[in-house]
Amino acid sequence: MPAPERYEAVVVGAGPAGLTAATYLGRFRRRVLVLDGGPSRATWIPESHNTPGFPRGIGGDELLARLRDQAEEYGAVIRPGRVERLESVPAGFRLEVGGVRFEAPTALLATGVVDRLPDIPGLEAAIRRGQVRMCPICDAYEATDARIAVLGSGPLAQREADFLRTYSPDVTVLIVGEAEDAPRDAARIALSDLRFERDQVVLSGADGETPFDYLYLALGCASQAALACALGARQDERGDLVVDSHQMTTVEGLYAAGDVVRGLNQIAVAAGEAAIAATAMHNRLRRA
Template identity: 45%
Template sequence: MNDCIIIGAGPAGLTAAIYLARFHLSIRLLDNGSSRAATIPRTRNHAGFPDGIPGRDLLGLMQAQAEQYGAVVEMVEATAIARDGENFVVSTTNGRLPACTVLLATGVVNNRPAMPDDLHDEALARGLIRYCPICDGYEVTDKRVGVIGDGAHGMREALFLRGYTRDLTLIAPSAALTLDPSCCAALDDGGILRVDGPCRGFAIEGDRIVVDTPAGALHFDSIYPAMGSVIRSKLAVAAGARATDEGCLEVDEHQRTSIPGLFAAGDVVRGLDQISHAMGEAGVAATAIRNLLADRHPIRR
């Protein structure tokens, strides 16, 4: 019997694995290889790395640290979570695993512009596409930036980036922009240009990314898709956990979901979508898991 099965091997899942393993608990971490953090070319706002660190390198260091203390990492996809008395059974593509507790740290998936995967991956690696202005807005200081989005969400992302550059254009992804008068007024006040969609194609030319629109080809140093994301909470929701309309799992101050023994941390919970924030939630969840297990059976050496 595993003391805890962690589903998701991003910053939240790996942080929890480190904590729980150092509590001398039996930990199995399920990794399907899809952590969003692994796609970060280099994060420069994560404390302790003045020159930045690639997301994949950060995850590698965290996994090695968890395994050093006894956590078991398994490359497998979790397919279902079911109650078994006060415990759980997690179904995977490689069989069924019993656990006293489960921590869901599955994160989110960004909605991407309609472009070929190879072009998207090259643009992402070169900083021509960026998904997190909180993380890397500093890197586009005084550069020409396009925001692909619409409505209030697109407006808010463009206004956030206005703190880094004045050369901003909001582009609708698929049709004419749908902005209410207050959105238009805010964009005008910030000097942010507006261009109707659809975005009909993308290309890389030299050090710039080109967006083809009805208004013509627009060249940018970087573009930010502000198209939302898909929260990967379906395993917990299918098991009966409460979630918001958007799919974020509802948790209390100890990261406990509405199902006793099922915890959640990181981007799958409503929050800041930041590595540091996910890691903090994971530390809280891991400590709560340890204390729950100790209430059931004393943890002693």
């Protein structure tokens, strides 16, 4: 097998956190590789209005394209491929992607989370249109005074509905499944009762059709932390990676940033954590 390709830093993930870290590391004049394991969940954003510096909004695809261009401007190498193995070696870390190996003394995981999605026909298209949403912190302002439904299976749906009532008094909780701790005032539905018509979400039932302007999903998400956990990195009770004030996990030299770290899944937070992690990685390399 060929010798591993060597870099000073490897970033796993090409979402806002990973690409921001790559820009910082490139500007620190480090040889940095970004491994892009597939589309970031940011690609689902029709238009973000809370991303700093874009008062008139920016779509997820355009934002990622700009971040990628910026990282490459400063020398970052971006390669497609999902990391199949991450292990500790005397030189730091070895990663394997499609039979190709890479080594670096530092590594950053920006692998994000995967949303738990209901099985509803047309869901992905509705997400891209903005009918279905997953982050009230991101876009509830644009739903001010609208008719909102929150779909969930337990207390998370109630918490999200309470948050959304800051923006609209017309918020309905829709519960799927047999959650024992479901809110008493929630409506129980079958997913087959939901459909998307033009710019509305329609719930068909015994009482006729109830239209909503937006449907928020409150089904949670799964952290993409398996690579770090295989090395013994610690997770908190939510499944997020535990990091120190410099974004280093409990594995020496392994850093993490973005949604894989904590529950406030925000582009601005991911960028800030990436800047902290990249600076710590640079200083670690400098001391070495």
